[in-house]
Amino acid sequence: xxxxxxxxxxxxxxxxxxxxxxxxxxxxxxxxxxxxxxxxxxxxxxxxxxxxxxxxxxxxxxxxxxxxxxxxxxxxxxxxxxxxxxxxxxxxxxxxxxxxxxxxxxxxxxxxxxxxxxxxxxxxxxxxxxxxxxxxxxxxxxxxxxxxxxxxxxxxxxxxxxxxxxxxxxxxxxxxxxxxxxxxxxxxxxxxxxxxxxxxxxxxxxxxxxxxxxxxxxxxxxxxxxxxxxxxxxxxxxxxxxxxxxxxxxxxxxxxxxxxxxxxxxxxxxxxxxxxxxxxxxxxxxxxxxxxxxxxxxxxxxxxxxxxxxxxxxxxxxxxxxxxxxxxxxxxxxxxxxxxxxxxxxxxxxxxxxxxxxxxxxxxxxxxxxxxxxxxxxxxxxxxxxxxxxxxxxxxxxxxxxxxxxxxxxxxxxxxxxxxxxxxxxxxxxxxxxxxxxxxxxxxxxxxxxxxxxxxxxxxxxxxxxxxxxxxxxxx
Numbered sequence: 255x256x257x258x259x260x261x262x263x264x265x266x267x268x269x270x271x272x273x274x275x276x277x278x279x280x281x282x283x284x285x286x287x288x289x290x291x292x293x294x295x296x297x298x299x300x301x302x303x304x305x306x307x308x309x310x311x312x313x314x315x316x317x318x319x320x321x322x323x324x325x326x327x328x329x330x331x332x333x334x335x336x337x338x339x340x341x342x343x344x345x346x347x348x349x350x351x352x353x354x355x356x357x358x359x360x361x362x363x364x365x366x367x368x369x370x371x372x373x374x375x376x377x378x379x380x381x382x383x384x385x386x387x388x389x390x391x392x393x394x395x396x397x398x399x400x401x402x403x404x405x406x407x408x409x410x411x412x413x414x415x416x417x418x419x420x421x422x423x424x425x426x427x428x429x430x431x432x433x434x435x436x437x438x439x440x441x442x443x444x445x446x447x448x449x450x451x452x453x454x455x456x457x458x459x460x461x462x463x464x465x466x467x468x469x470x471x472x473x474x475x476x477x478x479x480x481x482x483x484x485x486x487x488x489x490x491x492x493x494x495x496x497x498x499x500x501x502x503x504x505x506x507x508x509x510x511x512x513x514x515x516x517x518x519x520x521x522x523x524x525x526x527x528x529x530x531x532x533x534x535x536x537x538x539x540x541x542x543x544x545x546x547x548x549x550x551x552x553x554x555x556x557x558x559x560x561x562x563x564x565x566x567x568x569x570x571x572x573x574x575x576x577x578x579x580x581x582x583x584x585x586x587x588x589x590x591x592x593x594x595x596x597x598x599x600x601x602x603x604x605x606x607x608x609x610x611x612x613x614x615x616x617x618x619x620x621x622x623x624x625x626x627x628x629x630x631x632x633x634x635x636x637x638x639x640x641x642x643x644x645x646x647x648x649x650x651x652x653x654x655x656x657x658x659x660x661x662x663x664x665x666x667x668x669x670x671x672x673x674x675x676x677x678x679x680x681x682x683x684x685x686x687x688x689x690x691x692x693x694x695x696x697x698x699x700x701x702x703x704x705x706x707x708x709x710x711x712x713x714x715x716x717x718x719x720x721x722x723x724x725x726x727x728x729x730x
Contacts, residue, residue: 273690274336275688277689278689281717281720282321282663287314288380289662290373291369291373295310298368298369299366303357311346316330316355322683322687324637363651367654371471383661383664383668384444385440398438399505400436400476401438401623403626404434404484405487407627408423411427417649423457430457432449436472444661446475458490461498472502473502482502482504482505484499484507486507487508487509491509491603496508505604508602509620510601516601523574527554533577553572554572569605573601577598670716691703
């Protein structure tokens with residue numbers, strides 16, 4: 255590809271009042287309106303004074319800007335150009351939206367959490383975001399677990415004016431975001447709960463409340479019949495988070511720390527109980543029908559928190575994966591030989607039903623819980639590239655709005671094309687959202703003229719047709 259003319263023979267003018275840079279915002283924000291985003295914000299958000307006026311329109315503006323790629327308050331100016339005022343009303347100035355966010359108190363952030371939860375449930379009812387629509391018989395069939403993953407991440411910040419910023423476990427100065435994602439065997443993850451915390455906070459702080467909220471939202475999304483498995487790493491191996499999951503009717507799968515009780519349980523596992531598993535560099539032997547691998551897995555009955563009072567003890571299964579310790583000889587030479595000088599052991603505690611997930615299956619399922627980190631990376635490549643305000647509660651609200659934008663984008667891609675539902679937000683934005691369009695009107699009807707031969711025209715048209723007037727039954 256090369257220029258058809260030299261730059262000397264090319265001129266540029268920013269003077270067309272009928273062009274928009276993100277034509278895909280039209281069907282996406284129409285979907286948000288169908289799911290009641292503005293109405294939910296107007297009903298549940300009570301930000302005081304004139305800063306909180308028209309909360310629904312301001313929330314929709316912020317979410318729309320994030321869907322279009324904004325990752326700071328100044329970037330919200332992307333909504334105010336060319337023909338945008340002809341297809342959207344009340345696109346607020348960045349300064350107005352910034353003042354709105356800075357007026358949030360912690361209670362308003364919790365109100366926004368409730369809005370995000372209700373909005374996700376409405377989206378799931380309108381689309382196949384989590385498979386079949388909520389309440390259908392097929393939505394809870396299959397017998398497999400829905401996977402609810404909980405993990406935190408540090409969002410790096412710069413400057414000394416950020417409230418709550420600090421150095422956490424990653425040694426990076428920032429704020430700590432705790433997220434819970436939900437996925438089924440056939441759907442990409444959506445975010446069901448979120449919380450922004452100080453950068454220096456420990457991972458399990460506030461996890462009990464978040465896990466409880468996440469399980470409740472999951473139950474409202476999938477129904478009470480669907481088994482749910484909450485997967486967490488060792489930072490969340492504590493009574494608070496585990497009991498919150500169990501109280502909501504979910505099972506848990508949480509990595510354990512190698513304390514004396516766990517080591518004693520591992521030592522009690524019979525040598526004949528170990529099963530070779532498919533692992534890194536494993537080879538399947540067709541003659542024996544087994545995997546040839548240096549990784550093995552076994553399980554033993556185990557009671558978590560056995561030193562606590564009886565009501566807080568949790569019976570379940572300790573599943574252990576062992577792989578060769580290639581430093582064993584070096585350790586013995588240094589006088590560090592122990593019970594575990596031949597193998598390295600990785601254990602996790604689970605209450606999953608062995609009739610649904612046997613030892614090998616539950617190990618494989620637990621090892622996949624890092625999918626939540628892909629969601630972290632996706633958010634940081636989108637609206638969470640920055641936390642734009644110096645006010646902590648404004649940044650906490652920004653996180654919730656980023657989650658709303660993430661789930662809305664995921665729902666739109668689910669309608670547009672099944673293979674696009676698992677794409678990253680950047681890919682969805684490139685194919686469906688940032689499509690240039692020219693606005694024309696005739697006989698009181700607005701027409702968007704989009705690029706001829708757009709590679710993803712079919713997917714874009716499918717999305718537009720599903721949300722256009724007269725409204726079709728989106729769940730059909």
